[in-house]
Amino acid sequence: MGNLDVALKNAMSIDGAIGAALVDYTSGMTLGVAGGTGEIDLTVAAAGNTDVVRAKLRTIEMLKLDDEIEDILITLGSQYHLIRPLSNRTGKGLFLYLMVSKSRANLAMARHQLRAIEESLEL
Amino acid sequence: MSRVDDLPRRTPAAAGTLPPARRLPPSLAGNPTLPYPAIGRELSALRLQIPGVHGCVLGGVDGLLITHNLQNEANPDDLAALAATMFGLGRQVGFRLGQGDFQQSTVRNENGYLSVYAVSRQALLAVVGTDSINVARLHLHAPDTAARLADLLDGVTPATP
Incomplete structure (x- = not known):
């Protein structure tokens, strides 16, 4: 799991990062978390966002789009939440979750860096 | 953890000595109060x-059903026994x-889950779910439900045995 810890550490080094997690959306359980604050429990965030990912996957299926999610952006008042399902074979059923501060982060850069982290993550 | 000593041990008893009768609290099952x-x-x-x-x-914890809200064909009495x-x-x-x-404790099978949560010293909460359930969310919510159930069961007058 060295690779996972490195990936989460890299995710936390993205400018403005608040928390990061690797989540199994078949169960909602986290495989690893980094960061987070006293008020933000990343395991709660993971369980909740599992439903977000599942809803979107179901919608794509219902629309018969035969496509997959590259990433999901959720914009809050003060934060961006990025969800990035893993696309490689070993990461099937998992997604990376990143919370960044809106005022401190560069969204395009954060998204680019998260893609690089996802591509380098081999479980 | 002195209750370890209350458990039956696999040691041969001395000839002619019978263990004292175990005293169990009255069952919650069938208690009308x-x-x-x-x-x-x-x-x-x-x-x-x-x-x-x-x-x-x-x-x-004695394996007897207190109440249930199952919506499928599973037998609640069987599940109460399995939970115990x-x-x-x-x-x-x-x-x-x-x-x-x-x-x-959670059992995951090909097509579903059975999770058992401790409610109190005397009661258990068993939850049956499909395979696609968000178990992490269940694990977040069920302990709170169990705690509220414990409060509801607490202070109930025990049924006369």
């Missing part, structure tokens, strides 16, 4: 909160490893 409507509301709330939950069974079996295994593991009281 339990607040059944409030318990029912807690069980329904859990089922509504988490999509994929087929139903919940509140059972005693899972509790027994979990309790033994806790004792042998010195990990304290039983909290939760």
Whole structure:
């Protein structure tokens, strides 16, 4: 799991990062978390966002789009939440979750860096 | 963890000595003074909160059914007994490893889940769910439900045996 810890550490080094997690959306359980604050429990965030990912996957299926999610952006008042399902074979059923501060982060850069982290993550 | 000593041990008894009769608290099952409507509301709330939950069974650690809200063909009496079996295994593991009281045990099968949560010293909450259930969410919500159920069961006058 060295690779996972490195990936989460890299995710936390993205400018403005608040928390990061690797989540199994078949169960909602986290495989690893980094960061987070006293008020933000990343395991709660993971369980909740599992439903977000599942809803979107179901919608794509219902629309018969035969496509997959590259990433999901959720914009809050003060934060961006990025969800990035893993696309490689070993990461099937998992997604990376990143919370960044809106005022401190560069969204395009954060998204680019998260893609690089996802591509380098081999479980 | 002195209750370890209360458990039957696999040691040969000295000839002619019988162990003292075990004194168990009266079963919660069939106790008419339990607040059944409030318990029912807690069980329904859990089922509504988490999509994929087929139903919940509140059972005693003695394996007897207290109440349930199952919506499928599963037999609630069987599930109450199974929950007590899972509790027994979990309790033994806790004792042998010195990990304290039983909290939760989950079985995942090809097409579904059965999770058992400790409610109190006397009661267990079993939750049946489909394979697609968000187990992490169940594990977040069910302990709170169990705590509220414990409050509801607490202070109930024991049924006369």
